[in-house]
Amino acid sequence: MTTSMLDSALSSERLREHLPEPGAWRPVPDVTDRAFWTAVHPATTAAMVDRAERLAGVGPWPALPASLWLDFARTGNRIRYQDPYFARRRRLAAAVLAACLTDDERWHDEVADGAWLVCEESSWCLPAHDESHGARNTHALPDVDNPTLDLFAAETGALLAWTYAVLRPKVEERGLGQRIVDEVRRRILVPQRTVDSWIWFGRRGHVGNWNPWINSNVLVCSLLLDSTREEIVTTVERAVFGLDVFVGGYPADGACDEGQLYWWRAGASLSECLEVLRSASGGVLDAFDLPLVREIGRYLHRVHIAGDWYVNVADGSAKLDADGASAHVLYRFGRRVGDAEMVAHARWLRGDGPLAESTTGVGRALLALADSDWASEPSADPPLVAQAWWPDTELLTARETGGSARGLFLSVKGGHNAEAHNHNDVGTFLVALDGHPVLVDAGVADYTRQHFSPDRYEIWSLRSAYHNVPLVDGYEQAPGKEHRAADVRCELDDTGARFDLDLAGAYPAEAGLLHWHRSVRLDRAGGQIVLSDRWAFSRVPGDVRSHLLASGAPVVLGAGALEVPTPGRTLRLSYDGAALDVEVERIDLDDRRLRGAWGDHLWRIALVVRRPTADGGYRLEIGAGRSCLANSAGHRA
Structure with missing residues (x-):
């Protein structure tokens, strides 16, 4: 499989030559490396443990009964199912970080409870996205034998893959390790390697933010959990095919016509895909020098008004969404394309707060904690371009x-x-x-x-x-x-x-x-x-x-x-x-x-x-x- 815009850096030949063996990519130390985890900045540790405490203190884990799934088909309302669905995942992500930072058995049990619940869910996608009975058939409970790989199924897979990677001794001690691996492979990796019909995949031409958003999570699942190198190569080849369609359909000026809210899952997710491949190959598979990629990165700070206000177009929000933005992702993107204004905007976004935002996904938080350059980056003012x-x-x-x-x-x-x-x-x-x-x-x-x-x-x-x-x-x-x-x-x-x-x-x-x-x-x-x-x-x-x-x-x-x-x-x-x-x-x-x-x-x-x-x-x-x-x-x- 070859590509066009990404071909020079990410051709099939180069992927086969430079992708790692299973288990070789481990960019974040696991929980047993106490020297690493106890060295995390105390304010960051305190903020993350405090968030985990608050989420764990709300009571029992949220329930997701069948009637709540069917509510969307009956009423068109999305949030009644989605609120507890996302609450489960936020709580699990916070517990994973607290378990790594403290190595407290209480948090390891909390992780086990959350991971078990998620593994038991009949579907990881949202009711509004379910295609298990055919394209967007949302009038029945999901077919568990035909999982839909949507945005949030992919995010769930990556959440569990990271959980396994950084807490493997503890989840295996509780008998959950193989269950996590099996569920991620069944619901995420096998469908990604075998199903071409999803619109987001790219076989039908132009794709939107679903492609880099899903692929940024799929790549993590494969590199952390796949058992053979051939599986990794196939997954990455198919992901790169879709990413090439995504980049090829982007305007040459690099603007995100969905606004800053969606940029975080369009341009930013593209950068995460490229970063994973670069990191996993020891810097060899590097597509950040593509001029269009740089222009995509420069969009965000140039639509910044001031404070947390941004120009909003389409369905984008006028205010920064703390649950979707990651200062570290923007920082790393800016470093890779050599744009000082992007780096300054990212550092300003972080301010005096913790090194990572536990609300934006456990993978984003873990990679931020493992980046020593990010920890030492001096404070900066936003560019506020003329x-x-x-x-x-x-x-x-x-x-x-x-x-x-x-x-x-x-x-x-x-x-x-x-x-x-x-x-x-x-x-x-x-x-x-x-x-x-x-x-x-x-x-x-x-x-x-x-x-x-x-x-x-x-x-x-x-x-x-x-x-x-x-x-x-x-x-x-x-x-x-x-x-x-x-x-x-x-x-x-x-x-x-x-x-x-x-x-x-x-x-x-x-x-x-x-x-x-x-x-x-x-x-x-x-x-x-x-x-x-x-x-x-x-x-x-x-x-x-x-x-x-x-x-x-x-x-x-x-x-x-x-x-x-x-x-x-x-x-x-x-x-x-x-x-x-x-x-x-x-x-x-x-x-x-x-x-x-x-x-x-x-x-x-x-x-x-x-x-x-x-x-x-x-x-x-x-x-x-x-x-x-x-x-x-x-x-x-």
Whole structure:
């Protein structure tokens, strides 16, 4: 089997020559190496043991009865099964780390309890992903003889593989060692080597984040648990085939069109796959010098606003998810591609906290603890780059002052309405002030069946009517790759950044739009953002308006101005009060994922053209306003 983009470094011939024998790759010492484990930084040890104590102290291990599995088929709700499913795995991961750090029999028993429960589960995949009765048949209990290898089955396999690798004497003492090996082989390794039909595998062409996400775990399972070198080579060859499809389908600019949340399981997981192969081969199988890989790595810090706020597109969250991010993975990625800004961003993410995040997966935590360079890396500030432009993805980020969160931050996107985890949002823009998002994208609520159904765009936060784009004579943007931006141009220099595009193609033909030219400019000298919209219809429209989603409660100051509060200053919006009316609507948030980002409310501002004409336009000036002593709802200083 040969590849294209990864072939020079990871060809079948090179894999066969340089992959290790079974059991040879052991990047983390096991529990018997007490010199290593007792030398872990005391604050890290204390944090990890404390987390294990808190999780073990909640009571009995969560139950996963059959009725809970069937609940998804009956209601479309995903979280009622997923919450206890993930709680089991978090508790087991925390116990594994506590057992390694303390070598306390109490934690070894806790690990045995958790591993036994997981091995007894009929399926390791989620009900929403089950294909054991055929493609996405979710209306029955899983077929235990036909396991589905989804994202979380793969993660579960890696969790148990690492458990076996670092605690082998203790799990074998309790009679669990062979059970763990057998279950991981049966549910993960054999299916990976024998089933080609899964979409994520790559046989059908372009694949998304499922491929590197699953393969990063499969590679670990194989190198830690497979019993023959031929099994390892076959597993790795098949993984590399899919990774090559993934990389080959990535835009040349390296942007993740799913946003920073999914970057952690797209670009970051790709780096983990490459790192495992590099480490297992003693540095010989190294694909980090591929230019595209470097660009993929550079995405995250260039969409960073400030603090834990990031530009969010598609279903990505506006806030960093501590359960999905790993500072060490980013650090190691930055070191491998030689990017100092990535390294600085990673070190800033860690701050004064522990060396590893036990919430992000036991493997990520173990590898961080075993990296002495990471332990000694000096503290750093985030790069806060002045501006970045991704021409293939049509995404811009720019800030008033490079290296500082102070002042205005702007992001604008073009693209099309069939991107990964798409929202209908061509031409939307985001504005932050002093590091706090003010004109925002809501993101996505906790997933349900509807999010992956033909009714997806009936969900309010995915519709263009709830993004910072026009509503054109009552018509919203339409889904589909054909509904896209045109005439996209971006200009960057020291004085500012300008993004121009035509939005007309994002709307259905019935809207009657000939063009809608949008220009958004960050003027550094003037300390403002200027938005200019110009349109032409084939008829005189009855209603023309543009929406702005705000994180704080807008205050209309009179004809021509309004302000949105932030924890520091207000964001002031100035417009032609004679031409535009303003309407403000409060959006109550009842979803925990949305509330976790924004609090209880968002607000939708409508700039309504008073006397619509077939040809027209307006201008909006955005800048810093007065100091605001009280924090706005939805923001946390």
